[in-house]
Amino acid sequence: MKNYFLLLLSLCTALFAHAQCPTVYSVSPSGGYCITSGTHITLSGSESGVTYQLYWYSSADGSAISGTGSAIDFGSFSYEGEFAVVATNTTSGCRDTMLHTAIGESNTVASLPDVNLCLGSTASIYDSTAGGVWTSSNVSVATVDTIGVSEYSANVHGIGIGTATLTYSVTNSCGTHYATSVVTVDTPSTRFSLSGPSVVCLDIPVSYTASIAGGSWSVSSTAIATIDPSTGELTGFVLGHTAVEYDVFLTCGWSTFTYNIAISNSSSADSSITGPFALVTGDSAIFVSPFSAGTWGSSSTYVASVSTAGHVVGEHAGRAEIFSVTSSSCASRGLPVLPVGSEIADSFSITPIVNCSGAKFKLITNSPSATLHLATYYGDGTADYNSVGGSTPYYQDSFVHSYTTSGTYTVKHILFYGSSPRDSITYNLNYTVCHDIALSLYYDGNSDCTYESATDFPNIASLGIEVDSNGVVLDTFSTTSGLYYHEYGAPGAVYGYKVIAPFLRVECPSSGIIYDTVGSAGYTATGFSVPLVLTSASGFDLMVTSSERVGRHRNQADIYVSNPYSTSTAAYVAVRYDSSYHYSDATPPPTSITDTTLIWYLPSVSGADSAPVHLYYHLEVPSTWHTPGDTIRTKVTVTPTAGDIDTTSNYVNHLDTAKASYDPNYTVVFPAGY
Numbered sequence: 001m002k003n004y005f006l007l008l009l010s011l012c013t014a015l016f017a018h019a020q021c022p023t024v025y026s027v028s029p030s031g032g033y034c035i036t037s038g039t040h041i042t043l044s045g046s047e048s049g050v051t052y053q054l055y056w057y058s059s060a061d062g063s064a065i066s067g068t069g070s071a072i073d074f075g076s077f078s079y080e081g082e083f084a085v086v087a088t089n090t091t092s093g094c095r096d097t098m099l100h101t102a103i104g105e106s107n108t109v110a111s112l113p114d115v116n117l118c119l120g121s122t123a124s125i126y127d128s129t130a131g132g133v134w135t136s137s138n139v140s141v142a143t144v145d146t147i148g149v150s151e152y153s154a155n156v157h158g159i160g161i162g163t164a165t166l167t168y169s170v171t172n173s174c175g176t177h178y179a180t181s182v183v184t185v186d187t188p189s190t191r192f193s194l195s196g197p198s199v200v201c202l203d204i205p206v207s208y209t210a211s212i213a214g215g216s217w218s219v220s221s222t223a224i225a226t227i228d229p230s231t232g233e234l235t236g237f238v239l240g241h242t243a244v245e246y247d248v249f250l251t252c253g254w255s256t257f258t259y260n261i262a263i264s265n266s267s268s269a270d271s272s273i274t275g276p277f278a279l280v281t282g283d284s285a286i287f288v289s290p291f292s293a294g295t296w297g298s299s300s301t302y303v304a305s306v307s308t309a310g311h312v313v314g315e316h317a318g319r320a321e322i323f324s325v326t327s328s329s330c331a332s333r334g335l336p337v338l339p340v341g342s343e344i345a346d347s348f349s350i351t352p353i354v355n356c357s358g359a360k361f362k363l364i365t366n367s368p369s370a371t372l373h374l375a376t377y378y379g380d381g382t383a384d385y386n387s388v389g390g391s392t393p394y395y396q397d398s399f400v401h402s403y404t405t406s407g408t409y410t411v412k413h414i415l416f417y418g419s420s421p422r423d424s425i426t427y428n429l430n431y432t433v434c435h436d437i438a439l440s441l442y443y444d445g446n447s448d449c450t451y452e453s454a455t456d457f458p459n460i461a462s463l464g465i466e467v468d469s470n471g472v473v474l475d476t477f478s479t480t481s482g483l484y485y486h487e488y489g490a491p492g493a494v495y496g497y498k499v500i501a502p503f504l505r506v507e508c509p510s511s512g513i514i515y516d517t518v519g520s521a522g523y524t525a526t527g528f529s530v531p532l533v534l535t536s537a538s539g540f541d542l543m544v545t546s547s548e549r550v551g552r553h554r555n556q557a558d559i560y561v562s563n564p565y566s567t568s569t570a571a572y573v574a575v576r577y578d579s580s581y582h583y584s585d586a587t588p589p590p591t592s593i594t595d596t597t598l599i600w601y602l603p604s605v606s607g608a609d610s611a612p613v614h615l616y617y618h619l620e621v622p623s624t625w626h627t628p629g630d631t632i633r634t635k636v637t638v639t640p641t642a643g644d645i646d647t648t649s650n651y652v653n654h655l656d657t658a659k660a661s662y663d664p665n666y667t668v669v670f671p672a673g674y
Helices: none
Strands: 033-034 040-043 050-056 072-076 079-090 093-098 104-107 115-118 123-126 131-136 142-145 152-156 162-171 177-184 199-201 214-219 225-227 231-237 240-250 251-265 284-286 295-298 304-306 313-314 318-325 330-338 348-355 358-365 372-377 385-388 395-401 406-417 420-431 435-444 463-469 473-481 482-488 494-500 504-506 513-517 526-534 544-549 554-562 567-576 582-587 592-594 597-605 613-620 632-641 650-658
Touching: 079 104, 093 463, 115 123, 115 152, 115 225, 115 348, 123 504, 131 142, 142 162, 152 162, 199 231, 199 318, 199 330, 214 225, 231 251, 295 304, 304 318, 313 330, 330 358, 348 420, 358 372, 358 406, 420 613, 435 513, 463 482, 473 482, 482 494, 494 504, 494 526, 513 526, 544 632, 544 650, 554 567, 554 632, 597 613
Parallel strands: 033 104, 115 177, 199 251, 435 526
Antiparallel strands: 040 072, 050 079, 079 093, 123 152, 131 162, 142 152, 162 177, 214 240, 225 231, 240 251, 284 313, 295 318, 304 313, 318 330, 348 358, 358 395, 372 385, 372 406, 406 420, 435 482, 463 473, 463 494, 494 513, 504 526, 544 554, 554 613, 567 597, 567 632, 582 613, 592 597, 632 650
16 A cells, blocks of 8 residues: 655745735645545635645646635545645745645555465565554464564564464554465475385386375486486496485475485395296285395386285286395396286297396296206307296296407397297397496595595585596596596406696596506496695686576575685675565675675685585565566676686676466576586
């Protein structure tokens, strides 16, 4: 609501002090009046030879009325405003403003949006009607105050889980009027869970599920495992540890949930789990693990579910891997689940799987018998025989063969019934001897070539890694804290890894190059911790990156400032934001705020910092929200540039458009340009 004040001053200018000035009469109503009541604005009297003009603020409202000696009715005005009546003597020109005030007031209060908060956080709420009072229906859930905000705004604090109603009440001549907002305070952990195995078998897909749908799946290390972002199906292809991550929008905003898992060795796979070869949908059976304390799991609980005791149920037609794992070992068994009414056909199939541990062959047959066996000719002059026995109607087995050299091998499998061949499969298998290496780069604070958490930390500066094989450069990568690399080549091939950066050098080994040799057979992953120290290279290179989120009524950004060189440099970070926003808050607070510019002073930025300097700011639209698609411009700069080695990294220009809430097309790429 806009408040309008009728400024009624009685004064006659000195210029016309000798002339006749108009008589001062009273304007009615005196004070506030409700614009919906049909009240007229009147003057208690008038004089002949005098004109009376009604003003709304500084603008004339209607035409001047000539005095007749009687009261004047200017009419009823149904809009808010500040009115004044000015009388002018038509002969002398002397002017006077009539006595008293009239305030046109509204009986409405602008509506409020609902607010979603995470527990312990604070949000701003805004109403365009001035002069009101904020209250909360449940201060144990949400409190409200007006500390440090404008007349139209308030701070809402999430105190406890639940809902509360905020009320904004305005009292004037029209009565008391209200606007309300429902505040919901939530915490993700109260109603969310991830499900799936904590240890999975190498090369066996498994599925993860979330108690709340609509999110996106990822893994912290794609060098160890991959996961489908939509379905949650994960496959681990390198031994090690990673985290399954699930990003989902909850009541209180975007949240990320993490589930740590291990990729376990599958050397005990398949035949070590006993149980039926296949199930028909709706049937169940008890499977037996080779481990006394193994944990059961299924790669697809949609196809087959398994209890903690190994009780497997065929849920839907398809195929699932049933596995049992410990912290260091994994056993698995493929399980076909057939539709109701399916009959068993007489056939067998082989699936080859190639990785650095060798070639793994998975056998499936629907006609197991004590008289059946499989002969496999690997194409390198070797062969072996595997029994295809068992009492179950379906049978699966797997076996691994290690090739000593890379090449294309013609593999042939023959299924024998006694001494008579029943079926055969022949195909070409491409195999390359390979080896995995992991480089972990860290800043060695005390230059002792040993990682110590008190003084050392993962490298944060962008640098290059040059990879060569037997002296021939193969690749050059840009990285920060590490690199996973898949080495290919004949046994004995030597790979070298060299750090390329003017501001950092490898402390150990003194040559600055890390070497690794490809083995002759089998699989052994190698990990290196590489200590880095700052060089004495002179100069500095200030760098700034910024991730901005632009909404219809809010603009937020995270800014990161770094300098990889040893020279400690003081810096100024300036943010010039779009004039449609007003400053709300920042962490840390800016050193100065001028018009639409925020400035932070950073006394020291150098390569010895354990992390980039992080700045955050939050802007709000004061009244009218943006329309989705409105152009928003922001510029972030870090200075000084004089003496800076590369000034192209000293600024970020954001040219963005306002996004609506839950915009499915909204994406952020950080750092920009990747």
